[in-house]
Amino acid sequence: MAQINPSILSADFARLADEAKAVEGADWLHVDVMDNHFVPNLTLGVPVVESLARATDTPLDCHLMIENPDQWAPQYVEAGAGSVTFHAEAAAAPVRLAREIRAKGARASMALKPATPVEPYEDLLPELDMLLIMTVEPGFGGQAFLDIMLPKIRRTRQLIAKHGLELWLQVDGGVSAATIERCAEAGADVFVAGSAVYGANDPAEAVRALRTQAQSATASAGWACGH
Numbered sequence: 296m297a298q299i300n301p302s303i304l305s306a307d308f309a310r311l312a313d314e315a316k317a318v319e320g321a322d323w324l325h326v327d328v329m330d331n332h333f334v335p336n337l338t339l340g341v342p343v344v345e346s347l348a349r350a351t352d353t354p355l356d357c358h359l360m361i362e363n364p365d366q367w368a369p370q371y372v373e374a375g376a377g378s379v380t381f382h383a384e385a386a387a388a389p390v391r392l393a394r395e396i397r398a399k400g401a402r403a404s405m406a407l408k409p410a411t412p413v414e415p416y417e418d419l420l421p422e423l424d425m426l427l428i429m430t431v432e433p434g435f436g437g438q439a440f441l442d443i444m445l446p447k448i449r450r451t452r453q454l455i456a457k458h459g460l461e462l463w464l465q466v467d468g469g470v471s472a473a474t475i476e477r478c479a480e481a482g483a484d485v486f487v488a489g490s491a492v493y494g495a496n497d498p499a500e501a502v503r504a505l506r507t508q509a510q511s512a513t514a515s516a517g518w519a520c521g522h
């Protein structure tokens with residue numbers, strides 16, 4: 296089943312608890328952590344994640360766009376995140392870090408920026424619960440979807456099938472009613488949407504509509520979605 300994860304980055308940061316509640320019914324709440332070093336933007340950190348975890352029943356999907364995730368990622372598990380994504384480009388020891396995230400009780404996920412290929416990480420995929428393919432350069436919400444990422448999504452779906460993995464394949468950046476079907480057909484099964492959800496008049500309805508679109512595109516593409 297296709298999963299829709301609204302990105303809190305596009306919400307009103309002065310009303311985070313209400314904004315989290317506005318999308319209850321979503322599969323996960325996507326929380327973009329940016330440190331102004333790995334990306335040229337600064338958002339929120341561990342204390343805010345702790346508060347969000349108390350404010351909503353929706354599990355938190357933390358996307359860490361930070362340097363030194365080896366040091367920081369475990370703290371986001373302790374703060375209450377159910378899934379923690381670190382960037383391949385920033386991690387010093389991705390296998391050790393994925394194992395540590397899992398050992399602490401969260402799903403371990405790794406993200407690839409647009410120019411980072413998936414192939415060098417093929418042997419590492421069994422260590423992960425999810426791979427995130429960025430479909431914009433990380434750092435900001437509201438950017439245009441990069442169509443040139445579709446072949447990478449397709450190749451990753453083939454690697455998942457080749458190794459018989461349970462790995463979820465997430466896309467993040469510019470995902471909307473206009474682009475979600477192409478992502479689903481290419482093989483994505485977890486969809487982050489910021490402006491397409493929080494920019495809608497009814498964010499909860501936007502989540503439902505995106506999920507319906509993704510599910511029918513997945514069904515017609517014919518690859519099996521494992522959840």
Ligand SMILES: O=C(CO)[C@@H](O)[C@H](O)COP(=O)(O)O
Binds near residue numbers: 360431
């Ligand atoms: O990680 C990021 C941006 O770096 C994303 O999670 C954005 O927050 C998605 O926003 P939209 O592109 O959907 O508006």
Ligand SMILES: [Fe+2]
Binds near residue numbers: 487
């Ligand atoms: Fe994100």
